[in-house]
Amino acid sequence: MKPGSELRLYCPAQSQYVAPIRHALAAFLEALQVDPGARDDVTTATGEALANVVEHAYVRSSSKTRDVQLLARIDRGGRLSVYVSDRGSFIRRKPLPGRGFGLRIIRAIAQQLRIDTTRGTCVSMTFEGPAFLEKR
Amino acid sequence: MKPGSELRLYCPAQSQYVAPIRHALAAFLEALQVDPGARDDVTTATGEALANVVEHAYVRSSSKTRDVQLLARIDRGGRLSVYVSDRGSFIRRKPLPGRGFGLRIIRAIAQQLRIDTTRGTCVSMTFEGPAFLEKR
Amino acid sequence: MSDGESIKTIRLGGELEIGRKDEIRTALQRSGSDRAVLLDLSDVTYADSVALTELLRFCVSSSHDAIPVALVVRTPQFARVVQYAGLAGAFKIFGDRDAALAYLARSDTE
Amino acid sequence: MSDGESIKTIRLGGELEIGRKDEIRTALQRSGSDRAVLLDLSDVTYADSVALTELLRFCVSSSHDAIPVALVVRTPQFARVVQYAGLAGAFKIFGDRDAALAYLARSDTE
Ligand SMILES: Nc1ncnc2c1ncn2[C@@H]1O[C@H](COP(=O)(O)OP(=O)(O)O)[C@@H](O)[C@H]1O
Numbered sequence: 001m002k003p004g005s006e007l008r009l010y011c012p013a014q015s016q017y018v019a020p021i022r023h024a025l026a027a028f029l030e031a032l033q034v035d036p037g038a039r040d041d042v043t044t045a046t047g048e049a050l051a052n053v054v055e056h057a058y059v060r061s062s063s064k065t066r067d068v069q070l071l072a073r074i075d076r077g078g079r080l081s082v083y084v085s086d087r088g089s090f091i092r093r094k095p096l097p098g099r100g101f102g103l104r105i106i107r108a109i110a111q112q113l114r115i116d117t118t119r120g121t122c123v124s125m126t127f128e129g130p131a132f133l134e135k136r
Numbered sequence: 137m138k139p140g141s142e143l144r145l146y147c148p149a150q151s152q153y154v155a156p157i158r159h160a161l162a163a164f165l166e167a168l169q170v171d172p173g174a175r176d177d178v179t180t181a182t183g184e185a186l187a188n189v190v191e192h193a194y195v196r197s198s199s200k201t202r203d204v205q206l207l208a209r210i211d212r213g214g215r216l217s218v219y220v221s222d223r224g225s226f227i228r229r230k231p232l233p234g235r236g237f238g239l240r241i242i243r244a245i246a247q248q249l250r251i252d253t254t255r256g257t258c259v260s261m262t263f264e265g266p267a268f269l270e271k272r
Numbered sequence: 273m274s275d276g277e278s279i280k281t282i283r284l285g286g287e288l289e290i291g292r293k294d295e296i297r298t299a300l301q302r303s304g305s306d307r308a309v310l311l312d313l314s315d316v317t318y319a320d321s322v323a324l325t326e327l328l329r330f331c332v333s334s335s336h337d338a339i340p341v342a343l344v345v346r347t348p349q350f351a352r353v354v355q356y357a358g359l360a361g362a363f364k365i366f367g368d369r370d371a372a373l374a375y376l377a378r379s380d381t382e
Numbered sequence: 383m384s385d386g387e388s389i390k391t392i393r394l395g396g397e398l399e400i401g402r403k404d405e406i407r408t409a410l411q412r413s414g415s416d417r418a419v420l421l422d423l424s425d426v427t428y429a430d431s432v433a434l435t436e437l438l439r440f441c442v443s444s445s446h447d448a449i450p451v452a453l454v455v456r457t458p459q460f461a462r463v464v465q466y467a468g469l470a471g472a473f474k475i476f477g478d479r480d481a482a483l484a485y486l487a488r489s490d491t492e
């Protein structure tokens with residue numbers, strides 16, 4: 001994967017946008033020759049973060065702009081970072097009964113998960129490993 | 137289309153990368169809800185600029201890095217700009233017999249085409265019109 | 273249930289994700305006469321936790337009513353996301369229809 | 383050519399683009415016995431100028447040998463890119479196979 005490559009998408013935080021954003025990410029990773037298994041995993045984890053924005057971010061928020069931003073970026077080391085951010089408010093709670101699989105899935109896939117709730121919520125995930133090393 | 141959205145891809149300037157780059161651009165535009173006709177046109181024009189890099193950019197160049205860079209970006213006015221750049225040398229010549237359709241196709245589609253050959257070649261294209269206006 | 277007549281098949285395909293939540297929930301309905309359910313998910317190319325939550329809800333409620341449910345899963349993303357979610361033990365998953373039907377037939381005679 | 387036996391059909395589909403240049407050139411071969419060629423491009427979802435150049439080369443050389451060539455084009459991107467390239471007049475384009483065959487039959491009797 002070539003460092004410097006980047007995908008940045010601003011879309012309304014609505015459920016019908018999640019699949020197209022995921023597809024754009026998958027095609028971005030395919031152009032960077034990430035293999036299908038790793039591509040699936042990254043889009044799976046990212047899909048969870050996007051679904052959380054749609055489901056939770058603006059429930060307790062008065063924000064007028066109800067957007068979601070995706071940023072996927074290859075850094076110098078050939079590491080992939082994905083950021084999913086919103087301008088809503090993070091809801092801290094015990095897992096709802098029979099739910100709570102989203103963050104669990106992300107944790108199973110990403111090497112690192114950080115949730116920054118300083119201004120809205122920014123979920124950052126990094127993905128490493130042989131599938132993400134620069135191939136040439 | 138939401139301003140600020142951006143796709144940036146660095147790939148080897150080889151023919152097998154052109155289709156995946158085009159697909160990534162098409163998926164990016166689809167996530168931004170650009171309609172299919174306009175999406176086809178933009179990817180058609182961009183495909184021509186990419187093919188030119190593969191076919192011509194490094195023929196008379198001693199550059200060791202034989203890359204192509206795609207940058208597609210939505211600016212404030214909801215206008216789409218696409219930049220295809222390389223670090224090779226532009227070849228100025230009369231159209232080859234039975235050829236020379238690439239730039240012609242780009243001119244037929246893009247509202248603006250600029251070719252900057254100061255450092256390598258940067259082909260910039262802008263696309264405007266109702267299909268690219270922000271839809272909300 | 274040797275004749276398999278009261279095994280209901282529910283088939284879902286494509287991407288099971290948040291944008292199709294209502295459709296998935298509607299598809300996952302039982303009627304009073306169902307004795308067993310085969311969820312044919314062979315053609316599911318993608319599933320997210322929203323879909324898994326709906327599937328789990330369906331399986332749990334079926335289990336309360338003593339209705340066995342078997343899932344046919346054949347695609348790698350789906351198989352993996354079930355693992356990632358820690359739900360491998362929550363579903364009866366089979367690689368093909370025949371194995372799923374055999375399980376449902378067995379459940380009935382038990 | 384009422385029996386249509388000496389009409390050769392060449393079928394190309396998918397994305398006709400720079401990455402498939404060699405394959406396209408190989409597919410676009412005539413043999414000595416061909417009297418007319420139907421290029422069935424119905425399933426072409428994308429074409430670029432590299433593909434158009436190969437198609438043009440094929441049509442021009444066939445025309446030199448007095449072999450009529452008809453293209454079947456059904457997809458919007460392809461139809462538009464031919465226009466954008468200014469090549470609408472260079473190809474005999476038809477919306478379906480029957481119209482293309484009728485044209486080739488006519489060319490033969492002329
Ligand atoms: N973007 C977000 N905005 C607000 N709250 C969030 C966001 N992402 C996650 N959360 C909170 O974290 C909880 C756990 O999320 P998750 O593990 O995906 O499970 P679920 O969405 O099923 O509850 C959510 O219920 C919610 O309270």
Ligand SMILES: Nc1ncnc2c1ncn2[C@@H]1O[C@H](COP(=O)(O)OP(=O)(O)O)[C@@H](O)[C@H]1O
Nearest residue numbers: 188189192193225226227235236237238239257
């Ligand atoms: N990225 C590039 N690097 C070097 N030369 C280029 C580049 N793009 C275009 N050219 C020059 O412009 C000419 C015209 O390009 P085009 O209209 O696409 O037709 P063709 O590629 O068939 O020659 C090319 O033959 C080449 O000389």
